Amino acid sequence: MTNGAAALALPLAKVGEVGESFFHHRTSETLPCQAQSSHLFCFDWAKENIDSFATPTQQHLELVLFSIFAGFVVAMALALLAHRRRWLQAPLLAITGVIYTVPSIAFFFLLLPVTGLGRDTVIIALSAYTLQIIYRNAIAGLANVPAAAKDAARGMGLTETQILWRVELPLATPEIVAGLRVATVSTVALATFAVFVNAGGLGVKIYGGGNLTFPTSIIIAGGIAMLMAGAFHMALVGIERYATPWRRAAAA
């Protein structure tokens, strides 16, 4: 697959020209509105082809869910580790921060020799991106737990583990969920790049057509991605509200 990596650099640079050689051969599709390229949105085409968005949408959703799940588990493990061993906090923040700065496409290609084309590469890269945000928020949330509550908990005979599960984590929930929310929304957007390592997703309908001058498919796919991000956002806001009834009570 190493030569594949080299070949992949091309469609990024001149994606319009190399449509034929791209992974998804979709040139057979007729583009009814092509005659007038000024058309921003072609309803006829949309009506005819809307079914073809189902599979990419499902793939996209799966990529996001797997990536977020993996990222959350790893980031929380790191956060809890750093919570117990304070000296780890700064180095872990630096490491996850460096990962966060790697350009996403470059990350995919760096992983290609190891994990090859396909889903694994995408999930590893996308979950790695979530680490920084989730880790940082979890650390902040745990640090914001009132010292008096912890002192009282210890003084009343809660063990360290009980303090973590019954006091610290519940009180850090708002920050943790906020981190998860930001991470999820950005992952929905980043997952459109999955198409470049042959892992499907809505990117297929954005970059995959080989014709970036035909905007209808891009608008639909982009719209679905935005709706998906919005739905995740709302769901997580709902979960946070449900999980933290005391915050509403305090605000009332």
Add this chain to the structure above:
Amino acid sequence: MPEPKVTEQSSSPAASSVRYENATKRYGGSAEPAVEGLSLEVPAGEVCVLVGPSGCGKTTAMRLVNRTVELTEGDVKIGEESVRERDPARLRREIGYVIQQVGLFPHRTIAENIATVPSLLGWKKERIRARADELLELIGLEAELAGRYPAQLSGGQQQRVGVARALAADPQVMLMDEPFGAIDPINRERLQNEFLRLQAEIRKTILFVTHDIDEAIKMGDRIAVMRKGGKVAQYATPAELLMAPADEFVEDFVGADRALKRLALMRVADIDLWEAPLAHVGQATAEVRAKLEGAEVPYPLLVDSERRPLGWLSQRDLAAETVPAQPDSPLGPLLDRDDVMRDALADLLQGEAQYAAVTDHGGRIAGVLSVEIISEFLGSPQAKREEHGAGERPR
């Protein structure tokens, strides 16, 4: 005269003495020990106040009891049992813990907060609920607050819940670290009084930390004045401390207003009150005027048929034929026989009043207190006698 305190603990058998035996705490990297060779005993059911300037090691000394600070040397015994022998978490569940910032769990309801230790001890749900209800009543909070969250309560209410939470599993010993330190002065006094009433009922062994000598005198059966390095400068009853400070440090710490502070040890009932001429509504003013001759208080006090005070009669009131139902001067400060004398004086000064009516438990007039009585008392040979005679603070 102050009465000796009632000492039997029959109402609550669940109190143990606390004994420091040469207890020492040294922190790594610090040459000076935080607490050095501390030896003192707090008898079961008494309040021992650890008081001293900041950094004197009083909080550290208190925390040695529940092992939130570990001993370096020596021992602390609860009853006959050394805390060193105990698992820290289990030990702490048997010791009530109240701190200045309260430390209620913001994400738990009031009832859940109170249930913390009973839950850890594995009590049954019904028993926990019954106990929470009982404690809410004990601390004077409405039962409907049980389902609220701490942020919905006032600071004073939160501190009461903090006390209730500490009492939940009926601990043998209570540790209280500046429990009223973050409360405004008016509510602090109310909470202190409430707590003294509560303690008279529950009779726990209490270690109470404060930097405020006035609070120490008010709350303590015994006071340990500590100085830097965690050494006890004097361990004595409040009265002894005020009358015979062991050294210059204690004298300075207790303050120059020792005489005034003694008032904190007295109740209004401990002093000879004056009698005011009493008047009833509709009574002929001539009769009342006759009573004024040679009376200790130069104003007649209007009382109802139950001898409950209503107000003071002025010259204008007395100029009428009969005593009016609405007296010219309002009653002003109204004191109870059981009020602490220092608070009574404060009420007098605050009300800018010369005289205050004192009532008994039925609200009936028991006498009149004046600033003059208090200042006479402080300067009188009787007060000096009292200084030497009083061993225990009145309850």
